[in-house]
Amino acid sequence: MNRPGPAETAFDAGSTRETLRVAELLRKETVGGFLLVGAAVVALVVANSPLKDAYARLRDTVVGYAPWHLNLSLGQWAADGLLAVFFFLVGLELKRELVDGELRSPRTALVPVVAAFGGVAVPALIYLAVNAGGPGVHGWAIPTATDIAFAVAVLAVVGSRLPASLRLFLLTLAVVDDLIAILIIAVVYTDRLSWAPLALGLVPIAAFGLLAHRFADWFAVHGWAAWAVLLPLGIIAWGFLHASGIHATIAGVLLGFAVPVHRGRTPVVGDDGLAGQFEHRFRPLSAGFAVPVFAFFAAGVDIGAGGTFTDALTDPVGIGIMAGLLLGKPIGITATTWLTLTLSRSRLGPGVRWPDVIGVSVLAGIGFTVSLLVAELTFADDPARGDHAKIAVLTASTTAAVLAAALLYVRGRVSGRR
Template sequence: MSIIRSERTAAGLLLGAAALGLLLANTTVGPALLELQHTHVGGGAVDLSVGHWISDGLLAVFFFIVAVELKHELVAGELNSFAKAIHPAIAAACGVLVPALLYLAIAGGSGLPDGWPIPTATDIAFALGVLAIFGRGLPNRLRVFLLALAVLDDLVAILIIAVFFTTDPNLVELAAAAVAVVAFGLLSRLLRGRLRWPIGILMVLLAALTWWLVYDSGVHATIAGVALGLVMARRPAGRVTHALEPWSNGFILPLFAFSAALVVIPAVSPSELSPAFWGILVALPVGKLVGITLGGWLGSFTRPRQERGRIPLFALVTIASLGGIGFTVSLLMNELAFAGSATIRAEGTIAVLLGSAVSIVLSGVLVTVLARRNRRLHPRPAGAQIRTESPDSASETHHS
């Protein structure tokens, strides 16, 4: 199981699953896979296609893990004080604003403005995976800054999904979901002793009820996972996410990447591709690079004068290039933004994959150069152990 928890493995599985999905969709088995993806499973109040069971159902587990990580950082981690949070918060804000504005500048006048959230996301798992693969010997403060930045980025993504991709919500069902969430949080504080199993079963039932109420209310169902992760008591939440992490890394995220990338490449010339395609393709790697670098530079002035050079400009540009790996959350945003047009959605998916690929290559080169420079300037004693993952990576989840 330890290898599946690795950030390197998580990144490799995501990339492999997306590449396989895109490849198979454009072979003779593609039509059969697309038909399976659109096959409905369930009945009554919960009748979803296989694709929606993956994006609305399984992905709620991933967002539960993200919410637990977010709560950990806010309570006891790198975001637990204003002084710690302000620098990555400014970088994250600019890393959302600049790609959104760049997308709107390219595609806003074409009747496709709804795609602006797509290039604003950062895939924590993938970004940390690239850092772990190529960043041998880098100081841990760079990883900590990237983690804080990406966690705040995820918080913005969650808010965007909740606010901009919700239409006509059923307030009664949302109120019932809120009651179920509160009950779930209270029960999580009683998970001990002989009552652990009955309470645990009751919590699973409450989680399923919350998911259904949120889904049926018109709000995207992944928000249920976020709410449950935020209210669960820290210690049991840590144990649950530790148990869920291999399933998220090894099954849920690769399956989502495979399903989201299951699109037929349009048989058109580049000039016939929609402005949305070009908006995403440019805004994801370029917008994130410019936005995070600008925000990181501005945010450095909030630190004491003696700490302003703690993250040099080249290191900041390197972190910003990692922020352009949108992948999982960008693919979800694409599905939501262009739900009414299969053609634009397919082009958006390809743009997300290409834009993320550009960022992967660029960040891989920059991280390698930065790591080599750091090892040359700060050689370690022979036999010293070099850490590329966090000290608690074996017991805490670090995702996107």
């Protein structure tokens, strides 16, 4: 029997440039993951303390200009406004992966892309099976997301001895997962669509992209230029998309895609391109402020009110979410990875074993940020069931983090002894 060649090997470490880029990104996401978890813990503590009424009043305080449909609560501003920054970074990372990363090559993209789809489809099917015919059936998208920041934070703590290719696999899978989540939010959670604001919103997006491409060198050299020129265009685009009925975070994704990956005509040795420059500048704003503030307002559930925690764990919505994240994610990712490798007659890369893949697939069961957002969108008119969904997301994400940490820690110790 002939041994598979390099072209038939999955989970390769990738080029040195790509490995260094991923390592830097993972370090940044690790810090953001710890801040995210910290904000969620603070929210839960405050929401279950004597300060819970003050917390609720703060979250529900409405500010903004009503004629422009911008009279939103602070919680809504965090979900619709601040998360647009997070999704802008997602758009940048997606484009960089498509142009310079693992997704540019069908051979390297095949396994993580198929695994991502498996990790979305199986949790959704499990949720639908549990909630078939029930009032919460439309929440099927809640357990389909993976929180890259939270997952990477866990991986950084327990997975230092694991192969670098596994980290690359997790990152690529999560990027594709985010793309699917974005499409779901754009299509499923658009109840009404106003064409005039949508058309007007495309104008500043086009201007944003035109300026970013035409003056890529200038924006890369002058740090203030993006804040003074591009940011106002981004805010205008966000406002029009919000008025159109499409979830306003989609504006962030479109703007991220509008940024060129490479600089202009001037080659600069060691330069990471304009998308890399913007990612470096704006990621601290996303990881250090936008996402933690969203988590603070979204995760504050009074789990002791009238048996809320028990009700959440027995509600078909909660059961479907937890089963989707804790069972659907690992089953979907592992099964589709195995099937893809089998059909393509490939094998795992050097140092990678199936327990490693299973550990990473369990880690992908950490839903958190996008799952909480989808829960808010799904049950905006049913706060009680929305609280059940959030409790299920928090419980399943925490459980997935603990289980994955244990699996990856044991695997790391075993790999270290070899």
